[in-house]
Amino acid sequence: MSYTSSSKKNKVALIDCNSFYVSCERLFNPKINNKPVVVLSNNDGCVISRSTEAKIIGIKMGEPYFKVKELVRKNNVHIFSSNYALYGDISRRVMKTLKSFSDKIEIYSIDEAFVDLSHVEDKEIENYGKEIRERILKWTGIPTSVGIANTKTLSKVANNIAKKNKTGVIYLNENIDNHLKKFHISDIWGVGKQLSKLYIKNGIDTAYKLKNISNTWVKKRTNVLGAKTVMELRGITCINLETQETKRKSCCVSRSFGKKVESLEKLEESITTHCLNAAEKIRNDDQTTRSITIYIRTSPFDQNRKYYSNSVAIDLPVATNNSLELVKVAISGLKKIYKYGFFYQKAGIVLSKLREASENEFNLLAPIMENKSQTLMKAMDFTNAKYGRNAISIAQAGINNSWKMRREHSSKIDTASFKDLPILKI
Amino acid sequence: MKLTIPFYLHKVGAGFPSPATDYIEDDVDLNSHLITNAPATFIIRVQGKSMVNVGIYDGDLLIVDKSIEPRNFSTVITNINEELVVKTLIKEKGVSYLTSGSKNILDKINLAENPEIIVWGVVTYVIHKQQ
Numbered sequence: 401m402s403y404t405s406s407s408k409k410n411k412v413a414l415i416d417c418n419s420f421y422v423s424c425e426r427l428f429n430p431k432i433n434n435k436p437v438v439v440l441s442n443n444d445g446c447v448i449s450r451s452t453e454a455k456i457i458g459i460k461m462g463e464p465y466f467k468v469k470e471l472v473r474k475n476n477v478h479i480f481s482s483n484y485a486l487y488g489d490i491s492r493r494v495m496k497t498l499k500s501f502s503d504k505i506e507i508y509s510i511d512e513a514f515v516d517l518s519h520v521e522d523k524e525i526e527n528y529g530k531e532i533r534e535r536i537l538k539w540t541g542i543p544t545s546v547g548i549a550n551t552k553t554l555s556k557v558a559n560n561i562a563k564k565n566k567t568g569v570i571y572l573n574e575n576i577d578n579h580l581k582k583f584h585i586s587d588i589w590g591v592g593k594q595l596s597k598l599y600i601k602n603g604i605d606t607a608y609k610l611k612n613i614s615n616t617w618v619k620k621r622t623n624v625l626g627a628k629t630v631m632e633l634r635g636i637t638c639i640n641l642e643t644q645e646t647k648r649k650s651c652c653v654s655r656s657f658g659k660k661v662e663s664l665e666k667l668e669e670s671i672t673t674h675c676l677n678a679a680e681k682i683r684n685d686d687q688t689t690r691s692i693t694i695y696i697r698t699s700p701f702d703q704n705r706k707y708y709s710n711s712v713a714i715d716l717p718v719a720t721n722n723s724l725e726l727v728k729v730a731i732s733g734l735k736k737i738y739k740y741g742f743f744y745q746k747a748g749i750v751l752s753k754l755r756e757a758s759e760n761e762f763n764l765l766a767p768i769m770e771n772k773s774q775t776l777m778k779a780m781d782f783t784n785a786k787y788g789r790n791a792i793s794i795a796q797a798g799i800n801n802s803w804k805m806r807r808e809h810s811s812k813i814d815t816a817s818f819k820d821l822p823i824l825k826i
Numbered sequence: 827m828k829l830t831i832p833f834y835l836h837k838v839g840a841g842f843p844s845p846a847t848d849y850i851e852d853d854v855d856l857n858s859h860l861i862t863n864a865p866a867t868f869i870i871r872v873q874g875k876s877m878v879n880v881g882i883y884d885g886d887l888l889i890v891d892k893s894i895e896p897r898n899f900s901t902v903i904t905n906i907n908e909e910l911v912v913k914t915l916i917k918e919k920g921v922s923y924l925t926s927g928s929k930n931i932l933d934k935i936n937l938a939e940n941p942e943i944i945v946w947g948v949v950t951y952v953i954h955k956q957q
Binding site (some may be wrong): 430432433478492493494496497500538540541740815818821822823824825826 | 865866870871873875876877887905912913946
């Protein structure tokens with residue numbers, strides 16, 4: 401049995417920045433080129449980006465920092481706290497550079513994008529990929545890998561191969577099956593932990609085996625997405641490029657605390673700040689929310705103390721994006737789940753059931769209430785945009801914020817702010 | 827980073843204000859003047875006095891374009907001994923050298939003989955505060 405599509409083939413490239421956060425840190429710091437470098441997650445928690453040299457030493461992705469401290473010390477590994485202001489700006493530059501090739505791009509994450517290359521001839525396409533790679537490197541200083549194939553799922557596979565390839569570019573068009581035979585099931589895009597467990601239990605441990613299972617089996621044992629993945633491995637497009645920025649369906653803000661937090665007051669401060677940030681985000685997108693979830697938890701790694709984690713979801717009577725209302729509801733939710741005597745490590749909120757502000761249902765009280773609050777919210781956003789985040793806030797958010805993030809190793813560079821521009825000593 | 831300055835079409839004069847005062851034609855957009863290729867352009871602050879002879883002073887802001895090729899006598903950012911530094915690039919008989927802008931022949935670095943040195947970007951403008 402073989403599967404090939406007869407119609408004119410789509411061609412899609414996945415451009416993925418190599419060790420993106422590390423590459424950003426290297427941009428203005430040649431001292432750390434060719435040396436082991438890792439970037440830690442918020443609050444210096446876990447390893448989230450590694451240079452090739454750090455991978456070779458044996459530092460694993462996602463490992464808590466305290467577990468690799470010994471390796472770091474022995475091998476003189478350069479450590480950085482994450483500096484999202486910098487990574488965000490460099491990411492925007494990479495994506496803008498990509499847009500100089502084609503408007504048909506889907507920004508998939510901070511360091512990955514799909515680009516439609518269906519218009520490029522087969523024999524030209526690898527050179528085209530090389531050109532993309534070279535231009536991004538020259539303009540932004542960020543190395544990338546380019547994987548080109550007939551579907552998004554296959555382009556992910558191709559990108560994986562390109563990463564190990566000298567040129568960093570591959571068009572996966574011939575001998576696809578040979579590559580799929582060596583490709584582990586759990587590395588396939590769209591195959592999560594649960595699904596890969598199911599596949600492995602049924603003897604399907606490579607992309608090749610998944611490609612050749614029967615349609616009925618997939619449809620029976622998995623969901624629509626599972627079936628789509630299988631079709632995509634066969635070269636049949638089922639997942640289209642999402643070129644327009646589709647609006648989010650939920651908005652989540654959470655942080656780990658720099659210092660563990662015990663009191664309800666401090667948690668209230670943190671939850672309030674998260675609410676303000678989230679509300680501002682959805683207002684920017686002209687959205688409102690119908691539901692808010694509040695969650696808190698202690699550290700799962702702390703063996704000396706008891707673990708506690710809880711969350712509560714509250715449906716709102718009227719969809720809103722008003723900071724004050726959201727804070728009020730969130731605090732009442734927090735009080736329901738807060739327990740005295742625990743040392744909390746993380747608190748967060750999720751706004752869900754988001755919808756366009758204009759779609760809101762008719763409400764008798766709404767016109768009067770809304771107008772007033774909208775004016776206030778607009779004034780708040782405007783002032784904060786002009787005078788910096790949290791110029792205007794509400795008192796509940798606290799002023800001292802001792803629970804704020806720990807960022808001991810930050811490079812503190814922001815290429816998009818006059819305050820923190822890179823400095824060159826001459 | 828956005829900085830615009832309103833651009834007035836009438837001259838400044840003493841006496842009765844022009845009725846056209848309300849009429850602002852357009853904004854002078856320094857971004858579009860100083861930056862031709864935004865994703866490739868970085869602003870870098872300098873500290874130090876070693877490049878005074880090429881017109882770069884302590885605290886100046888450099889507009890650096892990574893996408894363009896340096897010409898003869900371009901001011902460039904380059905990596906030497908694991909540091910980013912400002913140099914002048916000169917071309918003699920098809921060979922590119924980096925200098926500190928001084929006449930001292932000894933500090934000429936031949937780019938072809940030092941493949942590890944790359945031109946990081948080309949300085950297109952220097953923003954210097956006069957007062």
